[in-house]
Structure formats: structure tokens, C-alpha cells
Amino acid sequence: MKVFYAVLLTAAAVFYVLYQDNLSFLLLLTLIIFPFILLFCLIINIVFMKVKVTADSDTTEHGKPVKLRIRIMNKSFFPVSCCNIIMKYTDLDKKIQKFFTEIPLPARSSESVIFSIKAEHCGVIDCSVDKVIISDLIGLLTIPKRVGFCKTIPVLPVCYPFEAPVVNNMNTDDESGVFSEHKPGDNPSEVHDLRDYREGDSQNRIHWKLSSRYDGLIVRELSEPVSGSVLLIPDLFSCADKKQTDDVLDLYATISGFLSEKRLKHSVIAYDDNGITLKNISSPADSVSLLQRQVRSINAEKPSPDAWTDALNELPAFTKYTHIICFVSGIRADVLYEIEMMGIAERISVICLGCAKGDEIESKLSEIVFYNTSVESFYEDLRFFTV
Amino acid sequence: MSINIFKKTARTGNLSVEASLYIDERKRHGILTVLIYLLLVTAGVYGTIFSFLSCVEVPGSGFAAGICVITASFFMTFVFSMKKKLFTAALSITLTVYAVVLFYLRRQICAGFFNTANIYLAKSVSKYRTQSFVELISSENAAADTQIFVLMFIILLALVFAYGIVYRNNFFPVFLFSAPVLLLCLYYGFVPDYPAFISFIACYAGMIAVNMSMPYTLNSKPYKKASAQCGIIAFAVMLACFLAAFLYVRLTGYERPASVTELNSSIKNYTRNVSIEEVITDLTAINPIRIVKTGAIDHGRLGKDGNITFNNKTVLQVNIPKPKNTFYLRGFVGSVYERDRWEDFPAQKIRELENISAGFDSPGINVLLMDSYNLEAVRSADISKYSFSVKNIGASRDYLYMPYNLVPESVARYEITDYSHFRGGQLLINYLGQFYDPSDLYGYSTILTNKWTSSSPAVASAEALYRRFVYDNYLILPDSFKSADKVFTGEYYDFIGAEEPVGGKTSLTEMIVFSRKLYFIKKWLRDNCEYSLAAGKLPDGKDFVDYFITENRMGSCSHFASAAVLLCRYAGIPARYVEGYVIKPNDFSESTPFGTAQTVNVTDAGGHAWVEIYISGYGWYPMEFTSGYGFTQTAVTTADETEAETAASGEDTGSSESNITESVTGSSVQTDVTSGEATESITGTQASSADENTDMPAVTGPADGTGQNTVQGSGFKAEEYSRRKKTSPLSPPFNTFLIIAGVLILTVLGMLARRFYIIKKFHINAIDTKDIDKAAGVVYGRFKKLLKLLRLPGMSDMTYADYVKELSEASPYMSDGTAEAVIRTALKASFDELPLTRGELNEMYYSVLNIIKRYYGNSNLFKKLYIRYFLCLI
Structure with a gap:
């Protein structure tokens, strides 16, 4: 339009020279004054315009959209012919993309544009709306209006509903809300079992009511609160592509979420901004927080195999886990062998997502149980899984 | 309730972004929007048609045209604002009715079209007018036919404007229809009515604003409210700007700067x-x-042609009494000499002249009327008056070729009252009047040798004013004239200063010297220069007169006349150059006795140039200097050679010492003058040129059989009508500068329009269409253009994998996998049974766009212009 208007002005100037009537001067003067009036209207629009950007949530899951609402309010009496909203975002590969939307704005009105961003894979999306560009009535002049909105949205894995029995051989933990199903204890919160009286039993534990109905005395066995020392190792770096990464994260997040909900403290060896470190999870919030840090590091450089071994070696001394669960999409036999040799777990399970395990590996790693599954079929494949 | 009015998606790899716009149901456009559109359509139609009508003045009532404009605009806006089903039916009915009416009235409409074209051509200034004139289809009621054509054109304009503004928001068809109409008016120098013109311009501003505010989408209805508001504000702003400019011009009394006038x-x-x-x-x-240009005269241009040729086509039909001597018809007058051409005074000088004329308020005398000092004597003396009539068939329309010594109140110009004379390609400009022979009053030598004074103080003072102007301006010699010393030698000074004139006259009066000068110049030219029609072109860089006097020494009438003017000026005699036509006695049939009226066909061979000199107290007097004509030949006298010698000798002719006074005490001649524009005006309407005064002499005459009628009028300015027609606001545009500038501007505008059209069409076909596979083909077509730009091969017979590999290796822009995605999607669209999804199409579109943007960003300026404005890829 600028080029067109410049050509028009030039033609009007030539016309003014060649055409002797005052009409040519009037036309030239009109075309000179016109952009200034448009600029004035544009400035009025800018002054009386407000832009508000909000996001409906701070996080999202992969495959689910997060919405950014941009509300533009035009409080002036002049309409806006074109309001160009530029939303910048970085995709999961950290490439900066721009999304342009143009809308007109009537006078004394507001319009809302909703940007719905959906990522197929886990990661982080950085969205920003730096400015909106307002054009005058004929698109000759533009003035940007600063918005300055910036938001980072982590795309988290999906947590599926999951139930699995918590096995014995767990350590006593008075603060745990989970009670052993196999062995009694002294915690009066739960009754583990009822049995016949044996010599040496405390009289406090006699269930007098029941005993009155039966020949003999019935004793309450109190329960033993236990906590599972479960170590989760999600190996994101064995994944060949983003789909596999998502699958690994999904199942890891599912089981970690299950443990968190049961208030079973567990640990995670995870790779985040600080490298491969051990994190203790004691609440759902901890689990979510760790997940956010993990998805930020998805695109980070893969650690060396030694880094895993070093991390394992740095585990607290005399730690013995009841269960180590590895989530992988590619078998790293050396790491698993290392784990097995360390003897820090009573059980080791490897949940393979979409990978084939070799018989040789299986025979070599005799203490490890392999579960071959996928996100779609894990309910079926893990029905016998116990934590 | 909110409705989703648009959705736009983008997909890059693993991320998809979707933008949606929701508006409240109640915010959609209503009756106010329709009214705004109606205003824009009406303004556009009114501006277009009334601009044209104000310039061309076709017959008919402006009120009727206005009603038609409003009705047609209202109806068309209403039709195009209807909902889809109703709109289809209403538009079909409207177009059918229009087509039926068009067919039924086709003859009248055709006749009306040609009428309008003829009127337009008649009013325009173009030397090609006769060649491009169209024969009228004869009809009984030409005025009604023209009105019918105009009304049908108004309806068509309303349809186009409503389509462009209301329905499609596309001003290109509107521009195509309406802009040429207005350009036709301005092109030939007409001045349209200001309200109509600004209405047109403001409508265009509104249309552009409507178009800019409407995104490229088929679903445009939700945006109509915003776009209508933008349109009306732009319309109002443009009107306000024009009003401000108009007030500025009026309040400050703006005058065109001299620098601009000089540039013009x-x-x-x-x-x-x-x-x-x-x-x-x-x-x-x-x-x-x-x-081939024929004839010896060329509007003052000198030396452009080599050999002069004639085609002997009739240019004038003149009816005069058969004269004994050559009869002159005066046309172009050149006052300023510029090396190789004669020109009229610049506008400033003409204004000065008009001020001199206007400042004088005594009736009966007009300083611009050549021989008005004789008028009273003419009226009081019982001398013969002769009638003449002229029909201009093929001569220049810029001048009225008039004889000398007119009786001003006798001159009438035909005004065209019907169109029936537009036939056979002939555009007729007729005028008639009376003239007298001044030799019935004074002899040749008397005119030249007497000291003319006026007894009336008013006349004397007016003549003094004009005389000062004449002596200030008609003695000017250009710097390029250097050959005066070839002529004005000692012999000259001896001749004019001889104390003992032939015949015994002892006193040397001023007028005797005056006549001796003329005699000497005339004789020198005759003795030293040869008349020839093959003088050759003027060599580059040379002065026309200098070349003639010093080198060539041969030429035609324009050579002799030009040289005579400059020599007279050098000798202190105000002189000017005149072109026109001459009729010789042998152009009449031999059997016609002298003094009997006969119609003569004047051809281009009759073109001639001569000189007018200024005699103080008498006025301008025509003189012939061309070799081959009689020595005493003038346009006004039949004196013989001996009388010229007598005049030069200073012999007493009986009245040489007497001062012949003009006693003009008053005159019934009205001094309401007409300007000399050679235009035709339609009775009952105003002339096309704003400053034309069409008061005409009171002459009535019978119709001459061609259906022409005369009209009443009043006095007449001979000099003005003899002078070139007042310059039209825009010079005839047939020149290299305007052609080149016009071509450049049109090229740029055409490129911009083409780009706009291509991009819009691409968006409609690739983004908004429901046929995804077809859209993929359109996007792939753009990709192929890009391949061509990058000089990469097409797929031809290669396999997909090989082709992708070759592209990746050939260009860095194709190596990131984007091109692979594009080709894969295109193949899928072509060969897969399942249709593409919208997401796949979007991904393909944005992939292609990304490659283009990257290449564009790395290109130089010329390549960017090429990509943007020629290939229209971005």
C-alpha cells in the first residue's frame, strides 16, 4: 500500500504540473493531508487500545491443548482495519515459530482471539506475544502496541489411573499410611488380622466381644505401617524418538503418581538441569515438580553411560531398595547389569516400552524381571505387576 | 452466545497451533452496516457518472440522472445484502431483466453510446479527432437515446459498485469500470464538477478501507460491521481533507506559482x-x-519538414464573393520567436493583455480588435460589406479562420442544437459574418504613410496603453538571431535616410521612414531569397531565420514571413507572424464574375504564412513578404506596385499630411465579447470550458439544409478568436514524456493489481477452499515455481526417494526435510484414495511458505522485487 500511495502521490504531482485548473492542486493537497489524518486516527486508536493476554493453565499434557486468550479492547471511536497479532512460540525442537492473525476491530468494541496450542509430545513450549501491530484505515501506516506477554508451558506426560498391590518386604515406617498385608505390627490404626490367643499375648489385644461368641479368646493383631523403598529410573535417553520418550514418561509418571497418591515415599534417578541426580518424592507436588524439570531437559544432550553408573554409586550407603523399576525403550544391558551387580534391590523390574528383549540379556540378567508393554496395552500387560 | 467466525491453524513438526476468533452473536452487522455500504455505492456511482456528465454535457435532466443513481444504488445494495438463497434469486432476476431491457433497447442504447462518444470527441482537443470519429447510427430522437444509454450505464455502474463494495469487497472490477470514465474526462482537459469528483475519490478511499479490513476469507459476513465502519470513516476523512484543501485555496486566494507555470x-x-x-x-x-504531414504551415513550428507536399484534401469550405486578389483567412498568430518556432504569449502576458482590455470601459473600442479604430468610419461611410461563411472540415480546430476587416457584430458561430449533423465522420464548425474592404476607405500608401490619431480621449488613452504593450513585446528579438547585419547594411541606412525622396518631397516624416523600412525589407527578401517548397529541414542547433538569411536563402512562405517579422522588429517596427489560408481568384470558377459569392474548397495547399505590422493609431496591418506575391499584396488591399513605391518615396498622395482621426463617440457594438475557443456547445447547456463566454452576435439565418440552426449572440473579439484557443488545462498528450510516464505508471499499477489478484486468488484456492486435494495442488504449484526460481529440476520420472535426495543435495533450502514433507503430501493428494486432512494441507502450505521466506530473506533487493512483484510468491 505504501508503494501504491507513493505512485498515486507522484501521479498527482505530475497531474498538478500539467493540469492548470485548481482541481489538480486540491487533489494533491488532499492526498498529502490524508495520511496525516489517518496517522492521527491511528494514534487515537493506540492510546485507547488495551490488550490483555491470559493462559487457562500453567501446564498441559501432551495431546491436550492449552489456550491463550488475547483480548483486544478498542475504546476509541475509530475502527481499526487490521490488528495483526503476532504470537511467537518455540516448538519442541526449540525452533522459533511465528503465528500471525489479522482481525479488524469495530469502534468501541472488543474481540477475543483464542490460541489453542497442542503439543503431541512432552517438552516445553515458550509462548510470547510481544506486540500487536495496528494499521490505519487503508493499511498505509502501522504502529506496534507493546504487549510483553511471555509464558513457558511445560507439556507433561499423561498420568493414567493405576492400581497395583504393594508387596511385602517393606521396611517399617511409622509415618507411612500404608500397612503391610503380610506381617503384623504395633500400629493400632489398622487391624491386620484376628487370631486365637497365644501365650504371651497382651491382654489389651483380646477382642472380648468376639471372644464371648467363640470358645476361646480372640486376639487382634495390629498392623505394621510400611513404606516401600522404591526406586524409579526412567531412562529417557534410550528412546529413539519422541513417541517412545512420551511412552516412557507416561508410564513412569503413572506409577510415580500412584505411589505419591498412596503416600509411598519413593526415589527417582532423573536427569534434569543438574544432571543425573537422585530425588526423593514424598507428595504428588514433588512428583509434578520433578516431571516439569524432566520435560525441560528432554532435548538436552544425552548423558554418557558412565553418568548413570556414577549416579548409582552415589546412592546413600547401606541403602537397600525393595524394588527398582526401570522404564526404558531400549535395553541398556550394561547399566542393568551394573544395577543387578550392585545388589541394592530386592527386586528389579524393567518395563520395556516397545523394545525387544533378547534372550541372551534375559539369561544374563537373571534377577531382573522384564515387562514388555506399551502405553495402550499396559493395563493388560501389567495386571500382575506388583510394586 | 458466541460464534466461532474463523479458525486458522499452523502445524510445525510436532506442534500445532490453532487460532480462533469468537464474537458475540449480537455484534454481527446490522442495518447500519447496510446503510454505510449504500452510502459508499451511491457516492461512487454519483461521482463517476456526474463527473463525466459535467464534462461532456449529454442532454437530459441532471435531476433524473440523480434519481436514477439513488434508486439503482439502493436496489443493488439491497440485492447484494440479502441472505444467500434470496440473493441468488434476486440477482438472477435483476440480471435477466437488465439483459432483456438491454436487448429490447439495443438500438437506442447503441445510438446513445455513439452520441455520447461523439459529444465527447467533439469537446475534446485532439488533432486525431476526425480520424477517430464514429459515424452515428441514425435515429429519430438522439437526445432520448443518449439518455437511455446513460441510465443503463448508471444501472451497470451501480451493479459493479455494489458487487465490489458489498458482496466481494474487491475493488478491482470497480476500478476497471469507473476509473477509465473519470480518466477520459481529465485526459482531454475537462474539469469535472468538484462535488462529483470528490465523491468519487472519497468512495475509492472508503472502498480501499473496506477491502483492507476484510481478511482473505470466504466467510466475510462477520467482518462486515468493522469493514463498514472503516469504509465510512475513510470516506469522511477524505471528504474532510478535500474540504480543508478547498477552504485553504479559497481563503488564501491561492494562485498557481510561477515556477509551476513555467515548468508547465x-x-x-x-x-x-x-x-x-x-x-x-x-x-x-x-x-x-x-x-506524412502535408501543407506548408504547422502551428508555428518551423523547419521540421524537408520538402513540403500537399495531399489536396479539403480543409475549409468557404463561401465568399469572388475577389480580384488573394483572399486571406487568418488563423494562428505567433508573437514569440524561439529559434525554430513561433508561439503565443505565455499565460502571464495574455493576462496582462486581458487586463489592458478589461480596464478600458469605453464602448465601441476594443484594443484587441485589430482594426477597431476604423469601425466608426466604417459604420459612417457608405462602403460595401461582404458576407462570408466558413465550414471547418479538416483544418485545426484550435483556430477560427477569419477574414480581415470584420464587422464584429455580424459574426455568428453556429451552435449545434441537434445531433443529426454528426454524420459521415464530419465534425462541422461553421461561422459566418461580414467584412469590408479597407481600400474602399484608404489606399495602401495612405495607410502606411499617414499619422493616425484619435479625437476621442478614451480611444487615445486605450490605444496608448496597448501601444506601450505592443512596443514592449513585439520588438523582442531572440539572442539566436544574428543575421540582421546581412540585411541592414549601409545601403539600408542610406535608403531610409535619403533627404531627397523621389518625387520632390522635401520633408521626411516618421511615417515615410516607416514605409521605407518596409519597402527595403520586402525588396531585400525578394532580391536575395528564392521561393521553394524544397528548402529542406532545419539543421540541428541552427536558428531558422538565420539559416534562411545567411545560408540557405530559399524557403517557403513561413521562411519569408518569419524573416520579415524579425527584420521588421530589428528595424523598430512591431511585427508578428500569422498563419492561415489563402484563396486565390483562380480557385473560383472562371465563369463566376468578380463579387459574386461562391463556395470554394480550400485544400492544404492553401496554407500560408504572412506578417502583421503595427501602425500606431491604426492597429495591426497585414503585409505580404513572400516572394512571388504582389509587392503590395496585403490581406486587405488591392493596391498595385506603383502605390507601394509612392508610399516609400513619400510622395503626397493627397492626404499624407492630414491626420486622419477616428471619432468614435459611441457605438452600438456591444463589447460583451466571446472568447475565441473553437468549440461547439450544446444549446441549453453550459460550455465545457469553464471560462468560455458564449455570447454570440445577433444573427439569425436560415437553416442551411444540414439541420443547423444559428442562435442569438452579441459582440465578438476578433483577436481572441483568431488567437489560438485558450490552452486547455492539459496539453494534448501525444508526446514522448507523457507516453513514457503514463506507461510507467500504468505498469506499476498493473503489477500491483496483478499481485493483489494473484495473492487473493491463491488464498481462496489454497486456504479457504473446501477441496483439500485441489488446494494441495495449488500449493504444490507454488512449490514448483519456487523450484524453478532456484533452478532445481522437476520430479519427472524419478522416484520419490531419489528426487528428495537430489533436491537436498542441490539446494540448502531443501535439505532440512521440509521439501520432503511437501512432496510427500502432494503425492498423497494425487494418488491416495483418502483425502488429505486440513492439518496436512496447512503443514504443506506453511512448509512451502517457510522455504520461500528463507530464500527471500537471503536474496538481494532486485531478487526480492522479482519474487514479490513478478512471481508473487510472497
């Missing part, structure tokens, strides 16, 4: 030297089209 004059001067014949010859150098 210099452009005109430059372009006058370029003829369309030369331009066409240059442009068609391979197969040159030779356009």
Missing part, C-alpha cells in the same frame, strides 16, 4: 517539438509506419 510551459514547449508521427516512426523503426 517548458514541458509543453518540449512536447510540442515532438510529434506523434515522429514517436510512432521511432517506435516502429523495424517496420516504420510513415505518417
